Amino acid sequence: MTGFARTEGGLDDHAWVWEIRSVNAKGLDLRFRPPPGYESLDPQVRARVGKKFKRGSVSVNLQTRREGGGGAYRINEDFLAQVVGRMDALAKEVPNAGPPS
Numbered sequence: 001m002t003g004f005a006r007t008e009g010g011l012d013d014h015a016w017v018w019e020i021r022s023v024n025a026k027g028l029d030l031r032f033r034p035p036p037g038y039e040s041l042d043p044q045v046r047a048r049v050g051k052k053f054k055r056g057s058v059s060v061n062l063q064t065r066r067e068g069g070g071g072a073y074r075i076n077e078d079f080l081a082q083v084v085g086r087m088d089a090l091a092k093e094v095p096n097a098g099p100p101s
Helices: 039-052 077-093
Strands: 003-011 014-023 028-033 056-066
Touching (some): 028 039, 039 056
Parallel strands (some): 028 056
Antiparallel strands (some): 003 014, 014 056
């Protein structure tokens, strides 16, 4: 029972690649290697693999990437002006307060 599968997909500017490898083993040994931030998928991966495999050493890998230019950032200057104005007003109300950190 040796197998390999790979699938790719994406949504908007995010792309992913799933890979699964299996080799013969007496029991079911699952290893899931997600990228940082995707560890919460572990229970769902284990449940799905457990429905399809009864034995074997199974490795599941997930790779993610952001495609495109990564998007440009824009400062909301109106909001920034409001925040700075409010900070100035607070400094007048509390004259002995130190600068914001």
